[in-house]
Amino acid sequence: MGQQSRVQQGKASAVEDTMSLAPQDPGASADAGGPGGSGRRRQGRGTDRPRRRRRVLRWSAIVLAVVISGTAGAGYLYYQHLNGNIQKGERSSGDSKAKKTEANTAGQTPLNILLIGSDSRNSDENVALGGSRDNRGNPPLGDVQMLIHLSADRKSAAVVSIPRDTRVDIPRCKDAETGKTFPKINTIINESLARGGAGCTLATWQNLTGVYIDHWMTIDFSGVVRMADAIGGVEVCVKQNVWDRGGSGLKMKAGTKNVEGKQALQWLRTRHAWGSDLLRARAQHMYLNSMIRTLQNQNVFTDTGRLMDLAEAATKSLKVSEEIGTVKKLYDLGMQLKTVPSNRITMTTMPNVEDPRDRNHVVPAGADAEKVWAMIRDDVPFDANGSATDAKKPATGEKLSKDPAAPDDKIAVQVRNGTRTGTQAAVAGRAGTIAKQLVGKGFAQAVADSSALLDMDRTVVRYPSADLEGDAQRVAKALGIPMGSVERTSDVSGITVVVGADWRSGAAYPKQSAPKAGDIPDNADAINGSDSTPCMDVYSPYRW
Template sequence: MSDPWGGRSGQATRNRTTGAPGPRAGDSGAERPVAGRAAARAAARRVDGGGGGGSGRRGARPVNRAGRGRRVLKVFGLCLAVLVLGTAGVGWWFYQHLNGNINSVSLDGKGGTEKPDAFGRTPINILVIGSDGRTSAADCKLGGGCSQTGVQSGYGNADVEMVVHISADRSNATVMSIPRDTMTNIPACKDTENGTGTSGYYGQINSALQYGPACQVSTIHQLTGITIDHFVKLDFSGVVKMSDAVGGVSVCVNGNVYDTYSHLKLSKGTHTLKGEAALEFVRSRHGFGDGSDLGRTVSQHLFLSAMIRKFKSAGTLTDPTAVYDLADAATKALTVDDGLGSVSKLVSLAADVNKVPAERMTFTTMQTAPDPTNSDRVVVGSGAKSLFSTIANDQSLTTGSGKKAVASSVTATASASPVSKVSKSEIDVTVENGTAIRGRASAVATALIDGGFGSGTTTANAPSAAASTTLTYGPDRKAEAQAVAKALNLPGSALKMGSAVGLTLVIGGDWSSGTTYPDIATTAKTATANASASTADDSKTCAKVSTYKTVSLNGVPMTPSQAYAAAGNKPDSDE
């Protein structure tokens, strides 16, 4: 572990049509020696790499006031000791009580291993799973469907899957939802808890949870290339407990809505949802958007954003009763990996999340395209690889204020102190093209030479295609690498220390044009193309009620607003 602190099947996702990336074509040419700036520039253009007195009575016996004082102090000290020990005892009991609530399982190393950036910091990636399993009487009552099967065993399906990325510098976070109807390859895996396993298959992504949380983590890691350090699983009753513990979550809907499947019924406007009403909202997929899982991910983002704002609001975390209720509910509601299997580790995680301002928490959904073999399912769409790469490479999707993040780039760090005692003209770089675009290495190498870097700068083709840009530096060459990174606007995550002498810049698919690395705004625009995106500070956006006939009342198909009008005798969910 590298981080520092140690509904059942229903209506399918509607189709989305997007393009597909083309194959990589290698650049032509090979590395050429250069001599002099003019020759170097020419060569670069030619060659490319794809925290007392008396008593008053005569004759009276004198009173030993010093002794009395000592006795009073002794009694006071004893009482204080009892008080301290008693308080400490309560604290210890509480701590042990919370630890006893936590259910944890092993990830078996299925999520990959984080690599620190050039400053030794590592990001954190957590897979948040919402299970549809009816594994308790409470879940059966809330989710239904147990009248014939009874309380079920196993984990159920992962009907909610969100990759939560917290940047290495803790300045920003991204939450990416993966629609449950996504078809993908499920890898071979086996659950060490109950022994169930699979040799691998092509199927719906949410089904991997049936073989244990580690299998679900492995599936997401394989699909996205994003390292998954931890997982957190929540079931139906968990959502109810958490929403009650924070005193309800405020959400807004842009019209009257009645989802006859999740039973959510709300009038147009803002509502504070607790308990079952909160569960109905996050489960509703027929009520919002196009009535599919894609619309549901957006409303879930609005709900989570509101919950985050509630956590951060004054009073929520300063009220001892509220904190107890929240901690008790959270630890009872969650199943986590061993790396998060204690109160201290969960508290550390919460502290890391709390460092990120709400305006720098981005919620988005993976881009999808229609499954060519099943119109009721989707596959990874065009643009998703860019989103995956952005998260995997610890790049922010927002700056909140619109300005460049101060701590997230080498540029800002480098400007605070001298980056190198070596003159730029003595720094040579091998620039390799790892993209499918001809001329990328030549353009960047020429810019470096024109910017005063060594005339020994050369170009070449990368050995293989690269999704992300990296600048690898040899021993004792870190300062030189920072100088190059500053000149090219490279993020800290792009710098890697290697064993080879010198500096090698591999231009990846995340840098498709220009001679300076794209700024955050450009990166975010590219990564979230054809995907919904919002930030946690957005308190004005309402969930959009579906205008399609996605629900049915008394056997008659209708829109959620029509169903609301027709069900006047049914109380609203927040009543």
């Protein structure tokens, strides 16, 4: 911050110097014929005036050039300083099946960013803020995970949290820093960060949701404090006095209060005082909505001093995927997010239900969770506050392969049963039923695969290499499966149809109704960004 202050002071000084060196209006000088001056003097001075004016202007220009170049040099050094603050990592470090979204007919593409809050205690500062000294040196866990979806037209945004104790399939991942490889595992999602870094968490999200994620950002305890201080306070609300004893340590009186620094971190970490991890996500959403409104009211993007404070804090606090690892790219990203009005921002939590294997965990809530992901994949606004024109914007295109498909009877297809979910048993015989359907449609080499059952919310067609993309799309078309559900992955050796929980009965793939703007499930716990009224209810044992 000291270097930043010197640069700011240098800029202010340069402005003052420039103003003091500006040539004065000769008509204002007493020597040019003011009271008491003689006509002869005026005449003599008048003959020299153009030459002196040119000399003053010339020297002013030289000094001004030096000032400007010096300030620009300081600005460049400061820019390099900010770039040096940024930590970067590999975008994806795991086996992942999602493919990048194609542009819509207007040439626009949505933007998806994964925000991960790390519980790392691998520094004195983080230990002091997060306690739990016994965990120092352990791989960090991703206790906060949110997907930020910015619509293709940049007019709306959605944020979806996944609770840290959600049981999911974490793919095979390789840590880019250590080279260590982690096998596939079925466990809670917050462990993904420790199994290959943020790139593994990104791959886990992509496989779960079918959403291609462009970038990730991580932030730890000390980073949250720095960012909160740079923002200068965010308004939050509790209905009763709260004291999260034995947890985050948050202690507040009932009502609305500005929190910053360590207290902001306590708010974001509080879980026991709200009653559950799911309610912690709601409190985090309230904070983020309030923060966005605060930044918009401060007009921070046009206030150079505030912007520099925020830039210093952000570059020291965030670790980002390598493709956005410069100040310019982060600034451009912020400017895109800035365009979204608060009433077009919706904070939600993935619909979930208790895990039948462990009541302390949750699993995605089947069709409701899939509907949320489908809305993001199809770029459907979570709010209904857009114009009629926005609602009719062209859907994201589905790119067909340029590689022609082989004849149907030459395409080898395996069909697997993925109808099992976290709360439902698999439907027996589904792979065989759909394999027979394919044979009846001319795919003579279609067979049922009797290997282990899968958990899949939606039906997909997978293929391992580019030369089989056309064949996979042909199979999908024959079954009526959307092209957006055709995925390339190294998990399969040939064309593979995985019959998901969305197709538990019948021979024909069920027609999916297109989701409409604002039609999010009731159990997504949605909060609109313009709503400043939400207030957290304190779990009774933590009131004082």
